[in-house]
Each structure stands twice: as structure tokens, then as C-alpha cells.
Amino acid sequence: MAGAVGHFLHGVASGDPLADAIVLWTRFTPRPSSEKASHNVRWLLWVLEGPERRERTGEAAAAEEFDFTVKVDVSGLQPGTRYAYRFECGQAKSPQGEFRLPLPATEPMATLSYAVFSCANRxxxxxxxxxxxxxxxxxxxxxxxxxxxxxxxxxxxxDTRYPEPSETVVPGLQPREELVNLQQYRQRHAHYRLDPELQRLSASAPMISIWDDHEVANDDFKDGAENHHSETQGAFEARKLAALRAYHEWLPTRVDFDLANFSAASWMRWRRFDFGSLATLLMLETRLLARTSQAARTESVRAEIAAVLNGAWALSPSAWPGGRIEKKMRKVQSAVEAERLDPRKRMLGDTQLAWIAAQAKAEGRPGKWLLIGQPQVVQELMSPNFQDLPSGGTDWAEIVRNLTKRGALYRNYTESGEGEADFVSSELRNAFLVDLAAGRFRIQLNFDSWTGYVAERQGLLQSLRGPSPAIIYGGDSHNAWTGLLRGGDGKRVAVEFDGMSVTSPGLESQRPFLPPQLEAAAWKAANPDLAWADTSRRGFMLVQLGLDNHRLEYMAVDVSTPSRGTREGASCLAGFDVGRDLQLSPTSCRTASWSAALHASLAAGASGSVEPSMPFSRLLSWVPLALLALLTALLGFLLGRRSSSSCSSRSSSRLFGSGLRAGGYKRPSEEAEADGLQAPPMGCSRRDGI
Structure with missing residues (x-):
């Protein structure tokens, strides 16, 4: 924008919604020639619904000391009301964002719609x-x-580690080096925030978030991390403070910055959110406040199993039971269990556990949902059992046997089609034999999730006992898991849904030689309370919560190409219903087209409706529009067949939502180019299996 002192390149966001308050966020990017350390930014907020536009305004500083980010905690708002907002600085205007506030905890609220994400590796x-x-x-x-x-x-x-250059789908990571100091963490957040798809979601609804490990460093805990080396990277406490400060600067979290008393403790609080009398959401902190070291045990236990098998690699797994191999494996398993059961191992700490128990019991009533958001998988997933598989459409047992034979043929199932054929090497065979042994003798290989903290896990489940049905959401593993959680008495305590990652690879990258269906079946064979699993696709979870039912859908996307403003390529993998009695049952995915909804409604009768928010009479009124949309799509298809465009031309014409283009605002990449800044590439390369 000509004459502007800067731009709002990173979009807008809202977060941490309360019945009468919201946190609004943006980032103002001054022109490179500007020498000002602070810019006054005006915020505007107005009611979207109603006969009059009731507007509130105020000013906030985009200051250099906070990386020119702006956060405003606006209070005194009307519960249950839908608002819009934007920011201005001189002639520069931000995109428009929207949000609806929840109702107070004592007021009836019929439904909630929300999505759940984790693990976004650019x-x-x-x-x-x-x-x-x-x-x-x-x-x-x-x-x-x-x-x-x-x-x-x-x-x-x-940019040379996870992914390695040969694995990279979207190049151009900024900064290129690993993050250690405040400026580097800020640059990485800024790089992510330039993404138009993240901007579109951020502008559409409030964000509620909690960190896992990679916001600081891999497999971190209270006093350190697997991916922190003090001799070259300095004190872990300094790195943790830098990462948390950048996190809160760049996300719409409700937190007070007190530079005079600079510490991480005030920034690491667990939180509660109420959504009328329908649900209470608890967000838990499992990394930096109380967690004891997980001691990076996975590789060392794998090495112990390999040492037992050393000299006996030629033995078939069928020869393991009853002899020297089984005796030594049982010894490894006993040592691992003693470590997992150690009551000194903590993730939450006594104070947070007591708070969870108090929230679960306070003012609870049957039917009010208790929702738990936290980063890890709570289900006690034992190592997959590849030797007791159900019979499938293909001979899974033969696939497993082939992988234990050097020189046998196998396929890479992450490739397109049926996969490329190759021969089993000694390295692949030996690694898979370790997997077989871990599953056969129930040796746990995951010590970073709740399976490594058994005593504290039981404390968490005990704290959830109360009058409200509990649903737990988790991430971290990059794979999708659905299952039941039971207390020590075997009774159901909660149902858990763990989401697949936004982009980070799952188990298909570790064992590409197994069909995904076989991999999932092996996990279910080892874990009776695991109801469903998907270990090969990326996506998110979508939830519709009602008074009597919790419905969740697992949605998968193709991450090898950008969306260009459409949902093309997204698909519903599975749907599940949970009642107030915690009965879990599979269900069909919800209708995604008006024609299908109309057909279902006609079959049910005029008195029925497919979706509570779409009555039959309103559905009929959409028929002409649906026909028009169908004709438009057909015309677009015919025209598309007559011309093709390169990846770069498709990227340059990309749309990412009417809300973000309103008022003629430029795309982030256009404004960045105008100021000589670097916008991230769209990621046009295609890579099968990611």
C-alpha cells in the first residue's frame, strides 16, 4: 500500500475465549527504512449480528521489545455474541478476523464445533x-x-535435519539454523505465520493452545532436553525462556509480560475454559513445570533387545519361546517395567493433579462434558504385536515372515500404487526382529509419552473420576488413535482421541515395508482397548459436541500441495460417537454436500433433519443454488481441460478465503515482496507418501 509505514503481513488471530473477553493478536511489520521502536496500532471490534454496528476501538503499541507483535485482552463483551475485528496503523489495514464468545458456565448451551491439531513441521x-x-x-x-x-x-x-534435504517438501525454512536464542525463535514463528492457510484458520475462530516439546527442543523436560547440548548451546533455562517468550509473543495467549521479573513460571500455567453448561475444557501442561527426565531410553532398550538376539539372528521368531532368548527378553522387560512404574517419575506434578481433580468434581453434573486437552498419548499403547494378527484380505502373516528372511522380496508401501519391490537387507531384517521381540514379550519402547510415566498416569485417571463424562485429546505421535481409558478397577474413566499430525511423518516413515492396515492391526492386537488407528496419513480431528453426544471425525489431507483455497483432497477417514455413558461406537462421516443431505432428509421424512442447524425447509431453499453450483463446477472443469498452468502460475493466483481478501488487501507474499521481505514458498513439489 503506497505511503504505508508498514504492513500486517502475518494476519490476525484471537484466542483464549471467555464469556466476556477475548485476546486479539496481530503483528505489524514496519518498513525496513523505519527507525521507530514503537508504532501505535488501532484496533476495531464490532458485533456482526444485529441491526446496528456497535463498534469498540482502542490503541496498542507494536513495540520492538516484543518483536512488533500486538496483543489486546478485550473485556466487557457480550456472551454468545459473534464479533469481527481488525487492526490499523496509518494507511495499513489488517485482514478481518471473526469469533463468537461462549456463554457463561451456568447458562444452557446446545452445541460446540471445534477442530484439533498437532505437530506441524513446515x-x-x-x-x-x-x-x-x-x-x-x-x-x-x-x-x-x-x-x-x-x-x-x-x-x-x-533445514538439514528432520526433514533432511532429500525429504523436504516445502523448502525455504527460516531461519536455516537450529533455534537456540530469542531472535531465532521469533524468526521461526514469523516464518510460520506467513502461511496463508494458517492465517485463514486463525482469522476464522479463537485459538486455544498448549506447547509440547518442539516449541523449545525435542523431548524436553523441566531441566533439559534430548536435543539440547549445554556445552555448545548454553544453559537450557535460557533457551527455555527464549522459546516461551517468543511463543507468547506470537500466539494469542492470555499472559502478562513482566520484564522486571523475567521468569518462565508465570507463563506455564494450566488453564480452564467454560462453554456454557455444556462443557468445561482443561488445558494441561506436561513438559516444563514438573516433568522428570525420560532418559532417552528408546534407543538403549532397542540396543538391549538386539544384544539378546546377537548371535541368534538366524533363529526364526517361532524358536524364541521357552529357551535362552525368552529368558533374557523377560529380564529386559522386567527392567523396563520397573522404570516405567517408578513413582518418582512425574509429568504433571502434585499441584496440577490436585487442580484437575478439583475441576472434575467442582459443580459437575451428569451430562456436562469434561474435555481435556494435552499434548501426549494417554492410552497405554504397548509395542505392536506382529505375530498374532487377524486374518485379512491379504496374507499378513506371509508379509511378516518374509521380513525375517534375508533376500526375501518386500514392497515399500509409502510409494504410489502397490509400492516398489526390493529385497530384505540384513539391516532391515534385524531392525524388524527387534520390533517383533518388543511386541512378543511386551517390552515398551516409548518413554516420552504417558506410557513412560505409569504412576502419574494412574493419578491423572483417578483425578478425572467425577459426575461429568470425560474426553481426552492428545497429539505428539503423528498418528491417529481412538480408545478407552480405564482406571485400576477396570472401569471406564474416559474416551481418548489422539490426532494425526498436520504434516510430520508417522509410522509409515519408520516401517514403510508394512501395509498401513497391517501396522494398525498389530497395534490393536497388542492393546485391547484400542478401538481404531491410522498410522499413515496427516490431517486433523473435527468435533461436534451436543448435550447427549460427542461426535468426532478424523479428516485426512494431502500435504504435498497447497490447498489453493479449496478442500480438494481432504477426506473423512472415520467417525465416532461417544454418549454420556462413555460408550464408544463408530459412525458414518457427516454429509458434506447439499445433494446428499437432501437425499437423506427426504428418506427420513419432512419432519427430520440431517444436521440440527439445517432444517428441512431451509435445505429445500438451497436446491436452486446447489444446481447453479453444479453447473458452475462443470463449466470450470471443461475450461480447465483446455488449459494448464505451471505450479508457479497456480501459486500466484491462489485465493485463501474471502475474509482475508476483503477490502482489497494484498496477499502476505505480495506485501512482503513489495517491502523486499521473503515470503515462504507455496511448496509446489509433490512427494508421494507424505
Missing amino acids: GFGNFRAYAAAVERSRELSAPLDFWLHLGDYIYEYG
Whole structure:
């Protein structure tokens, strides 16, 4: 914009919604020639629904000491009301954002719609899940009330590690080096925030978030991290403070910055959110306040198993039971269990556990949902059992046997089609034999999730006992898991849904030689309370919560290409219903087209409705529009067949939502180029299996 003193390149966001308050966020980017350390930014907020535009305004500083980010905690708002907002600085105007506030905890509230995300590694793919959630919710006439991010919102690695250059789908990571200091963490957050799909989701609904490990460093805990080396990277406490400060500067969290008393303790609080009398959401902190070291045991236990098998690699797994191999494996298993059961191992700490128990019991009543958002998998997933598989459409047992034979043929199932054929090497065979032994003798290999903290896990489940049905959401593993959680007495305590990652690779990258269905079946064979799993696709979870039912859908996306403002390529993998009695049952995915909804409604009769928010009479009124949309799509298809465009030309014409283009605002990449700044590439390369 000519004459502007800067631009709002990173979009807008709202977060931490209360019945009468919201946190509004943006970042003002001054022109490179500007020498001012602070700019006055005006914020505007108005009611979207109603006969009059009731507007509130105020000013906030975009100051250099906070990386020119702006956060405003606006209070005194009307519960249950839908608002719009934007920011201005001189002639520069931000995109418009929207949000709806929840009702107070004592007032009836019928439904909630929200999406759940985790693990967004920029190099591994495009952030299609973010835009797809907006599209899917609108298709269902259920706009998002909020969205959860359960951690690994950014990754700390440099551009040569995870992913390695040969694995990179979206190049151009900024900064290129691993993150250690405040400026580097700020730059990585800024790089992520330039993504238009993240901007679109952020503008559509409030964000509620908690960090996992990669916001600081891989496998971190209270006093250190697997990916922190004090001799070259300095004190871990300094790195942690830098990462948390950048996190709160760049996300719409409700936190007070007190530079005079600079410490991380005030920034690491667990939180509660109420949504009328329908639900209470608790967001838990499991990394930096109380967690004891997980001691990076996975590789050392694998080495112990390999040492037992050393000299006996030629033995078939069928020869393991009853002899020397089994005796030594049982010894390894006993040592691992003693470590997992150690009551000194903590993730939450006594204070947070007591708070959870108090929230679960306070003012609870049957039917009010208790929702738990936290980063890790709570289900006690034992190592997969590849030797007791159900019979499938293909001979899974033969696939497993082949992988234990050097020179046998196997396929890479992450490749397109049926996969490329190759021969089993000694390295692959030996690694898979370790997997077989871990599953056969129930040796746990995951010590970073709740399976490594058994005593504290039981404390968490005990604290959730109360009058409200509990639903737990988790992330971190990059894979999708659905299952039951039971207390020590075997009774159901909660149902857990763990989401697949936004982009980070799952188990398909560790065992590409197994069909995904076989991998999932092996996990279910080892874990009776695991109801469903998907270990090969990326995406998000979409939830529709009602008084009597919790419905969740697992949505998958293709991360190898950007969305270009459509939901093309997104698909519903599975749906699940949970009643107030915690009965979990699979269900069909909700209708995503008006024609299908009309057909279902006609079959049910005029008195029925497919979606509570879409009565039959209103559905009929959409028939002409649906026919018009069908004709438009057909015309677009015919025209598209007559011309093709390069990846770069498609990127340059990309749309990312009417709300973000209103008023003729430029795309972030256009404004960045105008100021000589670098916008991230769209990621046009295609990579099968990611």
C-alpha cells in the first residue's frame, strides 16, 4: 500500500475465549527504512449480528521489545455474541478476523464445533489441514467455535535435519539454523505465520493452545532436553525462556509480560475454559513445570533387545519361546517395567493433579462434558504385536515372515500404487526382529509419552473420576488413535482421541515395508482397548459436541500441495460417537454436500433433519443454488481441460478465503515482496507418501 509505514503481513488471530473477553493478536511489520521502536496500532471490534454496528476501538503499541507483535485482552463483551475485528496503523489495514464468545458456565448451551491439531513441521508439507478445517466446518453449516493446538506448533530443527534435504517438501525454512536464542525463535514463528492457510484458520475462530516439546527442543523436560547440548548451546533455562517468550509473543495467549521479573513460571500455567453448561475444557501442561527426565531410553532398550538376539539372528521368531532368548527378553522387560512404574517419575506434578481433580468434581453434573486437552498419548499403547494378527484380505502373516528372511522380496508401501519391490537387507531384517521381540514379550519402547510415566498416569485417571463424562485429546505421535481409558478397577474413566499430525511423518516413515492396515492391526492386537488407528496419513480431528453426544471425525489431507483455497483432497477417514455413558461406537462421516443431505432428509421424512442447524425447509431453499453450483463446477472443469498452468502460475493466483481478501488487501507474499521481505514458498513439489 503506497505511503504505508508498514504492513500486517502475518494476519490476525484471537484466542483464549471467555464469556466476556477475548485476546486479539496481530503483528505489524514496519518498513525496513523505519527507525521507530514503537508504532501505535488501532484496533476495531464490532458485533456482526444485529441491526446496528456497535463498534469498540482502542490503541496498542507494536513495540520492538516484543518483536512488533500486538496483543489486546478485550473485556466487557457480550456472551454468545459473534464479533469481527481488525487492526490499523496509518494507511495499513489488517485482514478481518471473526469469533463468537461462549456463554457463561451456568447458562444452557446446545452445541460446540471445534477442530484439533498437532505437530506441524513446515519442511514436511503444506499446512492444508488448517484451511481444510475451515472448509469442512462450513460445509456442515457448523462454523468453528474455537480450535485447539496440542503442541509442536513449530519445530526447532534447522533445514538439514528432520526433514533432511532429500525429504523436504516445502523448502525455504527460516531461519536455516537450529533455534537456540530469542531472535531465532521469533524468526521461526514469523516464518510460520506467513502461511496463508494458517492465517485463514486463525482469522476464522479463537485459538486455544498448549506447547509440547518442539516449541523449545525435542523431548524436553523441566531441566533439559534430548536435543539440547549445554556445552555448545548454553544453559537450557535460557533457551527455555527464549522459546516461551517468543511463543507468547506470537500466539494469542492470555499472559502478562513482566520484564522486571523475567521468569518462565508465570507463563506455564494450566488453564480452564467454560462453554456454557455444556462443557468445561482443561488445558494441561506436561513438559516444563514438573516433568522428570525420560532418559532417552528408546534407543538403549532397542540396543538391549538386539544384544539378546546377537548371535541368534538366524533363529526364526517361532524358536524364541521357552529357551535362552525368552529368558533374557523377560529380564529386559522386567527392567523396563520397573522404570516405567517408578513413582518418582512425574509429568504433571502434585499441584496440577490436585487442580484437575478439583475441576472434575467442582459443580459437575451428569451430562456436562469434561474435555481435556494435552499434548501426549494417554492410552497405554504397548509395542505392536506382529505375530498374532487377524486374518485379512491379504496374507499378513506371509508379509511378516518374509521380513525375517534375508533376500526375501518386500514392497515399500509409502510409494504410489502397490509400492516398489526390493529385497530384505540384513539391516532391515534385524531392525524388524527387534520390533517383533518388543511386541512378543511386551517390552515398551516409548518413554516420552504417558506410557513412560505409569504412576502419574494412574493419578491423572483417578483425578478425572467425577459426575461429568470425560474426553481426552492428545497429539505428539503423528498418528491417529481412538480408545478407552480405564482406571485400576477396570472401569471406564474416559474416551481418548489422539490426532494425526498436520504434516510430520508417522509410522509409515519408520516401517514403510508394512501395509498401513497391517501396522494398525498389530497395534490393536497388542492393546485391547484400542478401538481404531491410522498410522499413515496427516490431517486433523473435527468435533461436534451436543448435550447427549460427542461426535468426532478424523479428516485426512494431502500435504504435498497447497490447498489453493479449496478442500480438494481432504477426506473423512472415520467417525465416532461417544454418549454420556462413555460408550464408544463408530459412525458414518457427516454429509458434506447439499445433494446428499437432501437425499437423506427426504428418506427420513419432512419432519427430520440431517444436521440440527439445517432444517428441512431451509435445505429445500438451497436446491436452486446447489444446481447453479453444479453447473458452475462443470463449466470450470471443461475450461480447465483446455488449459494448464505451471505450479508457479497456480501459486500466484491462489485465493485463501474471502475474509482475508476483503477490502482489497494484498496477499502476505505480495506485501512482503513489495517491502523486499521473503515470503515462504507455496511448496509446489509433490512427494508421494507424505
